[in-house]
Amino acid sequence: MPMAVSPERPRSGITKLTGGRVVRGSELVEEDVWISSVTGKILNSQEVFYEHHVVADDIVDLQGKILCPGFIDVQFNGGFGFDFSTIPQDMATYRKGVGRLNRQLVRTGVTSYLPTIPSQLPEVYHNALPFLGPSGKERNPWEGSESLGAHCEGPFISPTKNGIHSLAVLQAAGNGFQDFEACYGAENLRASDTSPPAVSMITAAPEVAGVFEAIKETTRRGIKFSIGHTESTFEEATDAIHAGATMITHLFNAMRPLHHRNPGVFGTLGEAEAKERPYFGIISDGIHLHPTTVKIAWNAHPDGFILVTDAMKTVGLPDGVYDWTNGDRFVKKGPLLTREGTGTIAGSSATLIECASNFWTWSHATIPEVLRSVTSTPAEMLGIAERKGTLNPNADADLLVLDAQELANGRRNFTVHQVYKFGSLVYDGSEGVKADV
Numbered sequence: 001m002p003m004a005v006s007p008e009r010p011r012s013g014i015t016k017l018t019g020g021r022v023v024r025g026s027e028l029v030e031e032d033v034w035i036s037s038v039t040g041k042i043l044n045s046q047e048v049f050y051e052h053h054v055v056a057d058d059i060v061d062l063q064g065k066i067l068c069p070g071f072i073d074v075q076f077n078g079g080f081g082f083d084f085s086t087i088p089q090d091m092a093t094y095r096k097g098v099g100r101l102n103r104q105l106v107r108t109g110v111t112s113y114l115p116t117i118p119s120q121l122p123e124v125y126h127n128a129l130p131f132l133g134p135s136g137k138e139r140n141p142w143e144g145s146e147s148l149g150a151h152c153e154g155p156f157i158s159p160t161k162n163g164i165h166s167l168a169v170l171q172a173a174g175n176g177f178q179d180f181e182a183c184y185g186a187e188n189l190r191a192s193d194t195s196p197p198a199v200s201m202i203t204a205a206p207e208v209a210g211v212f213e214a215i216k217e218t219t220r221r222g223i224k225f226s227i228g229h230t231e232s233t234f235e236e237a238t239d240a241i242h243a244g245a246t247m248i249t250h251l252f253n254a255m256r257p258l259h260h261r262n263p264g265v266f267g268t269l270g271e272a273e274a275k276e277r278p279y280f281g282i283i284s285d286g287i288h289l290h291p292t293t294v295k296i297a298w299n300a301h302p303d304g305f306i307l308v309t310d311a312m313k314t315v316g317l318p319d320g321v322y323d324w325t326n327g328d329r330f331v332k333k334g335p336l337l338t339r340e341g342t343g344t345i346a347g348s349s350a351t352l353i354e355c356a357s358n359f360w361t362w363s364h365a366t367i368p369e370v371l372r373s374v375t376s377t378p379a380e381m382l383g384i385a386e387r388k389g390t391l392n393p394n395a396d397a398d399l400l401v402l403d404a405q406e407l408a409n410g411r412r413n414f415t416v417h418q419v420y421k422f423g424s425l426v427y428d429g430s431e432g433v434k435a436d437v
């Protein structure tokens with residue numbers, strides 16, 4: 001007798017996430033979120049359920065965990081042993097390295113980011129930038145974290161606020177935007193018919209010759225201009241904002257400090273008009289800034305507050321001495337990273353979720369407020385708030401399932417439980433890594 005074959009329902013590619021605490025604005029609400037691995041987007045649950053009577057392939061009970069958009073890091077220099085600024089002999093090796101990094105980074109909850117290159121010689125930008133532009137076109141979840149375009153930090157910065165950037169490669173921009181084109185490659189600053197420019201953000205010092213003049217053309221091309229590594233006075237920073245600058249790179253670090261008679265770049269957060277206040281990056285790794293400094297920045301302008309890691313390739317590696325570029329080396333000791341010989345702080349070795357946990361521990365910010373600083377605020381700054389950093393219908397289904405714990409010693413910790421990229425579960429902390437690394 002032939003075996004009865006049960007007719008199989010065609011798979012819809014739809015997952016229903018239920019029983020979670022969902023971040024909606026300033027609230028945590030209990031509601032279901034429907035996502036599609038076919039479109040890679042968040043669905044309108046009313047429509048799905050009541051109008052189309054769609055049946056989910058999978059129903060996931062989140063058991064009270066937090067559901068939030070995937071994290072966005074707008075300043076990330078490398079990790080897991082890979083450095084965006086180190087150019088190998090063979091660019092196929094570079095491409096592979098970027099791919100492997102993306103699949104590792106997504107496991108930390110960062111589902112999209114700006115690969116960042118601190119001050120380098122033009123040839124480094126020319127070689128690297130073609131591989132670092134926006135990478136989500138294929139919408140392939142298994143590629144891991146997605147580049148939203150490169151962040152060029154320098155080399156048009158102040159020689160007295162260089163931090164660990166090599167003085168030998170710093171430049172002025174006497175010919176304005178033309179010098180940006182010569183340094184980064186004109187094709188990397190230009191949108192094509194199908195995609196935005198490879199470069200999404202440039203950090204430069206407005207007082208360096210020619211930089212102020214280049215701001216307008218930079219932003220006209222849809223590239224964000226961020227003030228950083230700068231001796232700018234309050235007035236110079238304000239002028240840069242009027243010319244189109246919308247961001248400050250790692251506020252307080254590598255810039256003139258607040259003085260009561262000249263409040264410097266930080267002073268722009270005190271503007272009466274909210275629209276005149278820029279967004280700003282904050283490194284809350286416990287080393288770059290005192291917890292109180294972080295709180296002052298948050299209180300000054302919570303809507304502009306963006307946590308960044310400024311992480312270097314040593315994230316995910318053991319303590320030791322590591323080669324960097326331009327003949328420099330740095331020393332990793334726990335989360336502390338310094339330039340060998342000088343002791344200067346050299347970026348961080350913290351993950352974004354560690355930075356978020358620190359900020360949550362130090363401040364009175366609520367969970368939705370903390371999470372906003374790594375999701376919707378960076379997305380707004382980049383002008384992509386419709387599709388990233390939100391759980392609204394039609395946004396990309398880049399989601400995190402988080403545990404949030406408040407320990408008896410006052411420490412508060414987020415941990416990444418699951419990561420969805422374009423509607424597919426790519427990391428499950430309870431089952432190990434799904435994405436092939």
Ligand SMILES: [Zn+2]
Binds near residue numbers: 229254
């Ligand atoms: Zn920097």
